[in-house]
Amino acid sequence: MNPPGPKAELQRYLQEAREALLRKLEGLPEYDARRPLTPTGTNLLGLVKHVASVELGYLGETFGRPSGEPLPWFADDAEPNADMWATSEQSRADIIELYRRAWAHSDATIAALDLDAVGQVPWWPAERNVVTLHRVLVHLIAETNRHAGHADIVRELIDGEVGLRTTNDNLPSEDESWWSAYNTRLERAAREGRTST
Numbered sequence: 001m002n003p004p005g006p007k008a009e010l011q012r013y014l015q016e017a018r019e020a021l022l023r024k025l026e027g028l029p030e031y032d033a034r035r036p037l038t039p040t041g042t043n044l045l046g047l048v049k050h051v052a053s054v055e056l057g058y059l060g061e062t063f064g065r066p067s068g069e070p071l072p073w074f075a076d077d078a079e080p081n082a083d084m085w086a087t088s089e090q091s092r093a094d095i096i097e098l099y100r101r102a103w104a105h106s107d108a109t110i111a112a113l114d115l116d117a118v119g120q121v122p123w124w125p126a127e128r129n130v131v132t133l134h135r136v137l138v139h140l141i142a143e144t145n146r147h148a149g150h151a152d153i154v155r156e157l158i159d160g161e162v163g164l165r166t167t168n169d170n171l172p173s174e175d176e177s178w179w180s181a182y183n184t185r186l187e188r189a190a191r192e193g194r195t196s197t
Contacts, residue, residue, distance in 0.1 A: 007115050010137040011107070017144035018103060021048060022096065024151040024161075032158045034086050044154055045095055046085040047147045049073075052099035053083050054143060058136050059106035063119040067105040069098065110137070 004012070024044055025033050033045045053071050060067045073082035086095055115134040122129070155161050163170050174182075
């Protein structure tokens with residue numbers, strides 16, 4: 001059996017990051033999927049909306065393959081951070097479906113182009129806005145994983161759900177008392193480290 005080529009590998013890593021991000025919405029009531037949990041308003045549904053929008057740009061306009069999806073939150077007169085939260089009119093299903101349509105459009109772009117295909121990122125500075133599909137895929141994998149990491153933390157703050165998958169949380173199998181003692185130990189080390197410098 002032949003190993004997958006570089007493009008297939010990059011696409012696989014992108015898809016894994018996409019799915020990890022969406023998994024963080026599973027089983028949550030509507031309010032918890034939307035509510036801000038950091039001082040800057042980070043919320044799960046907003047992360048999905050943002051990543052869907054960004055992916056449509058990088059694997060759409062950048063390569064002259066616009067999706068035709070209306071993204072009014074990116075309009076010149078849109079309020080700041082409009083892509084980072086769901087309005088009351090935007091349903092969870094709408095945003096998830098937008099993300100899935102972004103996947104389909106992006107995957108078609110990936111299939112149609114070679115890794116060395118050249119595009120131009122309109123929102124990057126002119127001195128570095130000429131890119132290849134390879135560079136954009138690496139960028140999107142990093143961006144999607146970064147936001148999936150944000151989603152990991154937000155989800156843990158909501159209901160304690162952690163890890164990559166329900167069946168594989170990538171954490172030690174310890175009970176609540178172990179985790180409490182672990183956190184106490186980390187807090188002690190943090191305080192001692194702070195005073196020793």
